[in-house]
Amino acid sequence: MATRAGVLLALALSLTTTGARDCIELTLPGKFDDSILNRTFLNLNRRHESDFGMLDLWERFPKVIVPGNATSAQCRRDSQLFLEGLDRLELWALKMFDATAKPPSGILSGNANQYGDFDECLDIADTVRGKYCLASLEVSLDRPGYEHLDYLIHSGHYLRSNATDMGHRVPRYSSILWGVCIPSSCSSYDLEEELSQRLSGLGISVRVQNTMCTVKDVKRPYSFGKALSITFFLGILLLLSLGTILDDGAEGTTNFEKLLNAFSLKRNVRKLFEVDEEARVKGVDAFRGINALALLLAHKSMAMAHNPYVNKTHFSKVFGMPWAVIGRSAIVYTDSFLYISGFLNANNLLQELEKKGTIDIKNRLISRWFRLFPLFLSLMLFCTYVLPDVNNGPQWNLVVEEHSRVCEKNMWKSFLFIHNFFGFENMCLTHTHQIGMDMQLYVATIPLMLLLWRFRRLGWSLVAAIAVASTALRWSAIYWYDISMFVYFGITVQKLLDAAKYSYILPTHRATIYLIGVCMAYFLRNKKFDFTLSKTQARLLWVVCFALAAATIASPYRMGLAGYQYEHAPAAIFAAFSPIVWGLFMCIMHWGICNDYAGIGTALVEWRVFKFFNKIAYGVYLTQFPIFFYNVGVQRHSEHYTPLLLFPVPEMLAVLATSVITTVAIEMPFNKIYRIYFGKPQTNKLKEK
Template sequence: MATRGCLLLLFIGACAAHDCLELTLSDQTILTDSLLNGTILKLATKNESLDDSVRFNVLELWDKFPKIVVPTNGTSEQCRRESQVYLDSLDRLELWALKMFDASAKPPSGILSGNANQYGDFDECLSVDGPVRGKYCLANLEIDFRGDEKIETIDKLVHSGHYIRSNATDMGHRVPRYSSLLWGVCIPSSCSSFDLEEELASRLRPLRISVKVHNTMCSVKNAKRPYSFGKTLSITFFLAIILLLSLGTILDDGKEGSTNFEKLLNAFSLKRNLKKVFDLSDEPSRVKGVDAFRGLNAFALLVAHKSMAMAHNPYVNKVTYSAVFGMPWAVVGRSAILYTDSFLYLSGFLNANNLLQELERKGTIDIKNRLIARWFRLFPLFLSLMLFCTYILPDVNNGPQWNLVVEEHSRVCEKNMWKSFLFIHNYFGFEDMCLTHTHQIGIDMQLYVATLPLMLVLWRSRTLGWTLVIGIAVASTVLRYLAIYAYNISMFVYFGITVQKLLDAARYCYILPTHRATIYLIGVAMAYFMRTKKLNFTLSSMQTRILWALTMGIMGFTLCYPYQMGLEGYTFEPGPAASFAAFSPIMWGVYMSLAHWAICNSYTNEKAAAFVESRVFKFFNKIAYGVYLTQFPIFFYNVGVQRHAEFYSPLLLLHIPEMFTVFAISVLATVAVEMPFNQVYRIYFGKSKTKLKDK
């Protein structure tokens, strides 16, 4: 067919697989000579030796790649009939058939710059409504070149140096299937993903290209979602929140309520809560330096999370993306675990500091009241986000990867949300975790519960208490080392790491409180020393400068120690990875402790003081929990709706509209959910209730 003949060069897109590295002059010569002279290439799958490989002339290989893909041998009669109608109508140049053909991916320019992932036209495919309706499917094509030096060079170029290695069966809803080529195909709506996969596989098998088309990666217009009781419950929950916010805001007269009901309405007043959020005056209980620590580490973690989300996206120059993250300075982003360690330190410090205050006043800890307060602090906003992402967000929009990064995650949440309700979701791996980034909430809650009896023991028997603190910290360090070494995994995202290794590292080390307790306990110890005034002395100006130099040196060394692991061509070794996992939390904890102590007791520089006490940090501290929870849903919303490849630039890490959205929604979540429910706790369980009874 003349129309189908315009797909003659489709294999060019397939050969690019996912990304291409920048070519040296010699590489360009090798590749150009190979193409122009029809050099014979050896292609083999991972499970076959080179002796069994099939030889093809490159130009002949391009010609044999399917010019048009339609499941003419589909499993259902309707699929086979509509496929034939589509082909016949295409021959007659009927508009609806041309749209379906036009909506499927075509070989682009700039493949050697990384422009290999081709979505086609998602909206055009879904708009096809002739005798046959369109169905959009995003297929995963897996290509592997092997052979002599020339072939290895091409394989390296095709996969952008294998920045992250993956296959089509890997979990893709949070960790990207980076090595797969994503190819959009528009087929008749009566055909299934299995029909398309079989059609593609049968035609690409001789070319040694494997295919996977997940059912969840196919979309049709106005697809009906099954009824869900959870969705009804979620809508009811959010309507109730909106009603309370409306009543509380409208009826707020600026006076303190005299009854619990009036106080409840005031708690949901947006006017009051917005005023509190932007009230940046110092609180008596605020610990100096905490706001700055939290703000700086949260920003670094935000950028690191954004870089992982970006790995899902197609770019016309995706080779640049790989090259940037293979540079030595990219260790700052690849060491993201250190920023999460900072939050564990701060959590340990603040929890211990608050418990020590209560022990000083009462000589004991009200464990029940503490646990209720913690629940009201963490769970309402956590629950709101889970319900929204599970039952509301999937209906908000669509796109080529929407079913993967939004709907697939919704299905995981619907099945496993109950684990998050109990704060045990971090024990089941990323694959089955609702809102994977919330593993930190589970770790924090479990360590908090363990801290309650530990602080009681430390208060009543310093010898036994410190024996437990040091013993648990050492045991946690040993567990990290053994886990990393035994499973050949890494807590550092080294160049060429596989998706499975990332998931294994999470399951066996990263998301377990037993393996992350060391730096948390360093925070506990620091709170004890500062609270008991063991470190209450002032350094001279020279001593302060030496202390800061030492502190920055420890930070820089810990951060940059594994930089070689981030370079292209790195060969994984379990020993260095285990050493980094075991000792980096200790070194980072020492850095945090020294910096924290210096800020609280020893700095005299006015500019440094102004920076640490900046109002920006104070404001961020109030919305930090909202920023932490909402960033990933916003990042993956944008991944899901993206229709085409864009030009990659490192500035996209700080995409202003997206960052503004994160902060705006975080403010809204804070004033509409987090602050009201914190006040509800105070009304019914805290000081407000006590005062009311006293009256």
């Protein structure tokens, strides 16, 4: 017995580096006795109850975690077998012990999240089968003298969270994730009770969700939705194969031949890489490309907050620096897309009004549906029914499986383009709230443009009233719900969700910048600002333009610094007026480019890369988050954080490649299907030309 205990002690020292006193827990009797362990931990709790110190966390944190007092008799028997096997140095038992996370070095540098060994745990299939669970530990040190220690243990409180917060899209940054390997017969409730008892008196609360436990080769139940999804994707593959193989270069004469041509990869790839030199509104492609890149990096930084780092406090320090305001002001980049959408929608509607004097509403709505829905539907089906079976990992159940369950329950809201009215917690593909807003604002723009066309004074009065009301709604939402449109340092996850639910994802609150785009389209088409500037005036125009942009982005920088305490006034001012100031910046820049005042910036604005990116922009927007969270879900171990991780070349190439594939395989074919079955005959188009 002494020899076995000595070997176990050596193993513990090599694995945990926690000191010789851990042998209290490792030198276990040959026969498991619940009362011995219970009395031992009860006495330790009593002894340290009055003089609690941080060293208790190291001394008393359990290294051998097994639900010995489980509700299930089978779990209790398997726990007994595990302890006996550990005493006899059986390999499977040592693997179960080895796969469980241990207190590491560097906790005060942010090395708190410990996944253990996910794969080693799942590979245990001997006397007892392994189950991997990722527990959430909430450490509370809110007592005088522990403030800085609390700051370090929670990795700088970049975001404040707790175990009950939604974690599948917004990270539970303040929670400590702890990987535990237990017998598969034990439940998450058994593990939660065991950890809660063992950690009582240490200021640590525990939550273990059943969905955060994994057993090898346990597949999701087959469902009608999964069968439908597989059928849908097989149908797409069949059409792509037939269309590509049977494409002889000739234009089809029947609708079926045209349908196959629409799914020809050869045609679509060639069309994708042909830079269309048709007359387009100058600057739009560059606006979209630059803002898409900025938003991509902002989204990546949020996904990174899910990952464990050995120096996670450095992560907080970097994003608490003044320059990080560029990323924290991400709402202005989404405002840019709303401006572009408002401008293009109004411009197209005005073109139709100039030609016909009316708008074909039915045709417009069908066209919009074919533009947005097929690729949107494909991604929802893939993320809901296919992606969960592709891989696994410590956080896979949280960021992939849990999101799949949300989609399965709430996908119908996305089908109707109303999903942005139900908050992030109940939204399938949370980043697609912009699609819902865009569709709703587009539908509202049609009668608005008709009104402007026929009753100009009444129309402009309505535009002004809506813009003012939208600004007032943003201001009042800040005061009513104590929220902020700027991601200030130390914001809680719940406040982020509230900000989205009560303002950020609502078209009523975001209409101002959209209407600025509508107004700009009207003024440019009617040449309301058609005048000439001297070189000095043009330079002054650009100075004013970029000053407005810098003021919008940098004005709330103080809110992004560590230690910031929330204030209503700065948050309300930023929420209410940043869309207006940013809209003025967009208008001035847009007018300057359209009137050839870009100077040396003309080459950048007309860069062919932006014209190519415009064709895959929708794919980039939709596919980035599934790729980001796929990588979060499969991550096994902590890594060393550096700011360069914000620019992961392989991941960005994956986003680019996936966007190209989805564009040529789904988006372009369905756009052609619309033209085949709902568009005007080619002869009519030639007559119009």
